[in-house]
Amino acid sequence: MGPLRWQVAAAVAVGLTLALEVLPSVLHWLRAGRRSRSRREVLFFPSQVTCTEALLQAPGVEASEPSINCPCSLPHGESSLSRLLRALLAARASLELCLFAFSSPQLGRAVQLLHQRGVRVRVITDCDYMALNGSQIGLLRKAGIQVRHDQDLGYMHHKFAIVDKKVLITGSLNWTTQAIQNNRENVLIMEDEEYVRLFLEEFEHIWEEFNPTKYTFFPQKKRGH
């Protein structure tokens, strides 16, 4: 090997070394990007009871506006409920709800607010629970929000929401004040393409299956003997 070849080999080595020096920074940058893209949060309940008025103002008023000072005696900090409300109220285009039980007035107001703001809201629920005392389902329907429900014996037991086809909110929590304030529950908030796709498929599948044209309000009785 002549001296020139040695020089070339050495220089190639220097180049490789330089590139490898850069590699960790590149990787760090890539990882940071990935992390910020895929939001992952978990809310545990029971939630501290806090005032959520500032979040639930009429359309047009920004939730973060500092001028809204509710004079009530509840604490005004963050809670699991306020975080859940915030995640929902971030919706700009669409909200799919698939909920076994829905009676929380705060969550009901949040959904109505989104509807008023022009977000396309669709609700799937369970037939056994929607007529119970305090259910929000009748109020949502009255406000013009589309609701579909099962008609069979099995429960529609999901408790998930999809915000703007980008964020999946799912867990053990039924949207009731009892559950929010008294039960041990979890709710995951995930910005995750794969999970959103799978839960959206599940939603669309159920939505079509619960098409109201298929409802049988008066189940046919068997004729003859």
Next chain:
Amino acid sequence: MGPLRWQVAAAVAVGLTLALEVLPSVLHWLRAGRRSRSRREVLFFPSQVTCTEALLQAPGVEASEPSINCPCSLPHGESSLSRLLRALLAARASLELCLFAFSSPQLGRAVQLLHQRGVRVRVITDCDYMALNGSQIGLLRKAGIQVRHDQDLGYMHHKFAIVDKKVLITGSLNWTTQAIQNNRENVLIMEDEEYVRLFLEEFEHIWEEFNPTKYTFFPQKKRGH
């Protein structure tokens, strides 16, 4: 710049190019590793009713052993239930269960199998449901598995499991045959360090709060008038 310098510069460039050629493969390899490390699956229910005998054999018999041919008339393929069983039966060291209702015989057998294999099993459940007909809780306790429960009015409504402190299994599904076969439910299976850490913290927190030394079997009556 002399010819030698040009040679060196060119060689450095070649080295950099070589390293950058390699970069995509390195990144691909890293991403593949990350993907295989972070398992993400979702099971939807109701589950097809399938035979799960091959999975639930006595300790020592490998679940995948092809010689176990159950002669029953049920289908023998995969189902959401068999996938859930498989995820649980992968446990080698520890299993934490935090379940509102637990009455599925198959899931009960799986948990007992793990206990027999020396896996450290701990169960947290809700006091209102553990004494119901068909509950697995009494059987688990009889087998020597530690169970703790709440004593308050709110429900312990979680439905999660942690396998080997590595995989989180959580969703809307109570571990009952009714839910598995008839309800619309979801279960996420996630190999996710952050979520496992947070749910394990929640488990340990509740485990300590439900310490049996704190149980009040005979709530004290107020004395005096």
